[in-house]
Amino acid sequence: MKQIFKALEGDARLTPEQISTMTGIPVDEVKKTIKKAEEDKTILKYKTVINWAKLGEEQVWALVEVKVTPQRNVGFDSIAERIYQFPEAHSVYLASGTYDLAVLVVGKTMQEVAIFVSEKLAPLEAVQGTVTHFILKKYKEDGEILEGGEGVKRLPVTP
Amino acid sequence: MHSSSSSQSKTTTHTYISDKVRTLPPSGIRRFFDLLASMEGVISLGVGEPDFVTPWHIREYAIYSLEKGYTMYTSNKGMPELREELAKYLYSQHGLDYNPEEEILITVGVSEGLDLALRAILNPGDEVIVPDPCYVAYPACVTLAGGVPVPVSTSEDNDFKITAKDIARQITPKTRAILFGYPANPTGAVLSREELLQIAELAKQHNLLIISDEVYGRLVYGVEHTCVASLPDMKERTILLNGFSKAYAMTGWRIGYAASGSEVIAAMTKIHQYTMLCAPIMSQMAAIEAIKAGDREVAGMVEDYDRRRRVMVKGLRDIGLPCFEPKGAFYAFPSIKITGMTSEEFAEKLLREEQVAVVPGSAFGNNGEGYIRCCYATSLKEIEEALRRIERFVHRRLKRPSG
Numbered sequence: 001m002k003q004i005f006k007a008l009e010g011d012a013r014l015t016p017e018q019i020s021t022m023t024g025i026p027v028d029e030v031k032k033t034i035k036k037a038e039e040d041k042t043i044l045k046y047k048t049v050i051n052w053a054k055l056g057e058e059q060v061w062a063l064v065e066v067k068v069t070p071q072r073n074v075g076f077d078s079i080a081e082r083i084y085q086f087p088e089a090h091s092v093y094l095a096s097g098t099y100d101l102a103v104l105v106v107g108k109t110m111q112e113v114a115i116f117v118s119e120k121l122a123p124l125e126a127v128q129g130t131v132t133h134f135i136l137k138k139y140k141e142d143g144e145i146l147e148g149g150e151g152v153k154r155l156p157v158t159p
Numbered sequence: 160m161h162s163s164s165s166s167q168s169k170t171t172t173h174t175y176i177s178d179k180v181r182t183l184p185p186s187g188i189r190r191f192f193d194l195l196a197s198m199e200g201v202i203s204l205g206v207g208e209p210d211f212v213t214p215w216h217i218r219e220y221a222i223y224s225l226e227k228g229y230t231m232y233t234s235n236k237g238m239p240e241l242r243e244e245l246a247k248y249l250y251s252q253h254g255l256d257y258n259p260e261e262e263i264l265i266t267v268g269v270s271e272g273l274d275l276a277l278r279a280i281l282n283p284g285d286e287v288i289v290p291d292p293c294y295v296a297y298p299a300c301v302t303l304a305g306g307v308p309v310p311v312s313t314s315e316d317n318d319f320k321i322t323a324k325d326i327a328r329q330i331t332p333k334t335r336a337i338l339f340g341y342p343a344n345p346t347g348a349v350l351s352r353e354e355l356l357q358i359a360e361l362a363k364q365h366n367l368l369i370i371s372d373e374v375y376g377r378l379v380y381g382v383e384h385t386c387v388a389s390l391p392d393m394k395e396r397t398i399l400l401n402g403f404s405k406a407y408a409m410t411g412w413r414i415g416y417a418a419s420g421s422e423v424i425a426a427m428t429k430i431h432q433y434t435m436l437c438a439p440i441m442s443q444m445a446a447i448e449a450i451k452a453g454d455r456e457v458a459g460m461v462e463d464y465d466r467r468r469r470v471m472v473k474g475l476r477d478i479g480l481p482c483f484e485p486k487g488a489f490y491a492f493p494s495i496k497i498t499g500m501t502s503e504e505f506a507e508k509l510l511r512e513e514q515v516a517v518v519p520g521s522a523f524g525n526n527g528e529g530y531i532r533c534c535y536a537t538s539l540k541e542i543e544e545a546l547r548r549i550e551r552f553v554h555r556r557l558k559r560p561s562g
Contacts (some may be wrong), residue, residue: 007466012537021473022466117514150212156203156411156516157192 001025004033005042012046049142061090061106061135062113064121065099067128076100079126088116099131110134183302186295186522191506197518202545204533205516207344209408209489211536213445214456217407220448221441229440237265237416238443244450245416253386254396261421264428265414265438265446269374270296271431272400272417276370277304277338279426280398285335287370290321292523292530294344294372303336309334312526315494318483319346323357330365334499339360340372342379343531345523347485348493352385352463359390374415377406377457380465382486388418388507395420396426405488406457407449414442464489464535467542471535474546478553489536492520492534496529498556506531513548 003023006012016034020027037043050058050096067081076094083103084092091104103121107113121128139148174181195201210216238243242259249255257263266272273296277287283305289297291310298308309329313319321339337358341350350358362369371387388397402415417427431437468485475482475493482493495505500518509515518534522528535542 002467003462006462018470021470024469152210154196154203154206154208154210155192157205157518158207158410 001033004030004069005037008034008043012048049144051146053138053146058108059106060108060110060113061138062105062115063133063135064103064105065131065133066103066121067099067126067130067136068101068126071126081089082124082126083121086116086120088113088120105132137149176454179302183299186299191443191510191516191518193477194507198510198514201510201516202397202537202541202548203516204535204537204542204545205253205518206534206536208410208461209405209412209536210538211408211460213407213409213412214449214453216452216456217409217445217448219535221445224442224444226510229444231440233437233440233443235428235437236263238440238447240362241265241443241447241450242416244447245418248450249386249399249418253389255386255389255418257394257418259419262418262424264417265443266400266402266417266429266431267374267435268404268413268417269372269400269402269415269439270413271435271438272398272402272415272427273300273338273370273372274304275427276398276400276417276419276423277301277306277428278430280335280368281306282335284333286331286333287335288326288329288337290319290339290343292319292345292520292527293523294340297338297340297372297521298524301331306335306386308331309525310526313346313348314526315481315530319343319348319492320350320354321356321358323361326358327361329553330361330367334365336368336370338370338372340374342375342384342485342487344375345490345518345520345527346483347490348483349379349382349384349486349490352390355385355387355460358391359387359396362396363392365486368396369393371417372400374400374402374405376401378461378464378489379487380461380468383387384487398423403449406460407453409442409445409485411450412439412442412445414438414446414475430558454471465538467535467537467539471533471542471546474542475533475549478546478550479557480549489534491533491535492530494530495553500556502528502531504561509552515548515551517547 004019007019007022010119016027016030020030024130046143070076071078080092080101083089088105088107089103091105093104094100105113107116117132233341242263244560245258245263248256277300281304285306287306288309288311289300290313301308311321311325311329313321323466341348369387373386377435388394388399397419398419402407471491472482472484475491478494480495482491485491498505502521506517506519509517520530520532520533
């Protein structure tokens with residue numbers, strides 16, 4: 001069953017028929033498994049990894065370290081929820097180490113990101129402090145190398 | 160096609176080349192190379208190597224070793240650490256107990272190991288049994304070592320597996336060894352433990368060595384690979400050849416090993432020390448890292464090959480080309496007999512008309528005639544496009560069978 005998901009994770013556009021061929025699992029079973037996984041949120045969504053820089057689209061990314069005061073009974077979860085509800089928060093992680101929450105923020109301009117951090121994130125009651133790191137260049141995203149890569153170097157016919 | 164011809168002996172023109180080499184047929188694979196190089200948009204299913212690049216941690220380790228100044232000769236037998244790691248690996252993988260000091264030799268790929276093994280054991284005129292079809296180097300290396308390759312036919316009816324019964328028919332007083340590689344290039348065939356046991360029994364009865372090229376041993380799908388040397392009383396009787404090329408995607412590193420009894424390994428080492436001296440140290444370093452920490456990547460690549468294997472085999476069958484299920488390596492070996500063409504004709508016309516490169520089965524022996532070798536170690540997108548082109552090509556032929 002895992003094979004179905006591994007195939008889909010590599011290429012979300014594979015059809016159930018293709019997956020069936022690749023895994024040897026009957027088409028109906030593939031369809032049923034995917035449907036169930038979509039329902040129970042094992043599959044969260046299908047997305048496309050786009051290199052926006054190539055479209056000349058300006059995007060500003062920042063990794064914001066957030067130090068917070070955990071709250072009784074709910075620990076970090078309630079403050080994390082207050083943060084991840086903002087659409088500017090692309091990803092939110094609880095991390096070990098010198099800070100607590102790692103928030104990946106995305107905006108159109110540096111100004112937009114700065115305003116989000118200073119006016120939305122930092123003033124939250126449980127937040128003790130933030131450190132913002134602007135991302136200067138993306139090399140690899142979701143397992144994909146954005147530029148360069150290694151290309152094919154092998155000869156077309158070998159024994 | 161591998162038997163040496165004597166027709167040229169009448170030619171009186173002077174040549175610097177020995178009779179043995181002059182009469183050796185060139186590899187049928189290389190012939191397409193020039194034609195291919197002049198064409199654009201070719202999808203090649205003609206390769207014999209992974210489309211993965213060597214996993215980064217292995218490359219990184221080799222780079223580090225260069226930075227640290229590991230640029231010199233090693234011991235003839237290979238670095239002790241690598242031999243020890245291999246001994247541990249062979250024990251954990253197959254329950255084999257090789258002494259890394261005396262029973263393992265690091266070679267420049269399986270290719271060198273094969274050459275050394277044959278030269279170490281053959282007297283002029285000794286016979287070596289090889290499957291037909293088989294990897295192009297087997298019969299050629301036997302000939303170069305002064306032996307005589309004796310092909311044993313295998314066929315699609317038996318999934319291209321060599322059998323003890325067929326081998327028995329070819330054994331003569333001159334037979335010294337049986338040489339094969341399973342999982343097989345070019346067919347993808349795999350022998351089961353029971354089938355190997357019967358061949359091992361035969362080898363014992365007739366006091367023969369088995370030279371077993373297991374370079375595709377890690378690339379099996381839904382079946383277990385049995386190491387010939389791990390069968391009862393077969394360790395001393397087997398020259399196990401293996402390498403890092405296929406499993407770890409390390410073809411260009413040229414690194415492999417031979418394992419056998421100390422007498423055979425000492426004899427092979429003698430030739431190796433005079434001809435090769437030692438395998439390149441940077442490749443040995445990379446191999447150490449591969450054997451210690453490469454399992455995760457190998458497993459990932461095997462899963463990937465398996466997916467593509469199913470797409471390739473189903474695709475070929477859907478086109479109407481009968482294809483037995485290959486359980487190992489990364490080749491499918493479909494029959495093209497329904498087109499009425501020879502393998503070479505098929506391969507050449509397919510390349511010219513549809514820009515898909517495959518290797519004619521006849522390059523691997525007489526019994527490969529009527530088949531083509533399709534390597535599925537290429538991206539799914541390319542496999543699917545290649546299948547579409549092959550379908551067009553085949554269906555054009557079927558409409559006018561005279562073509």
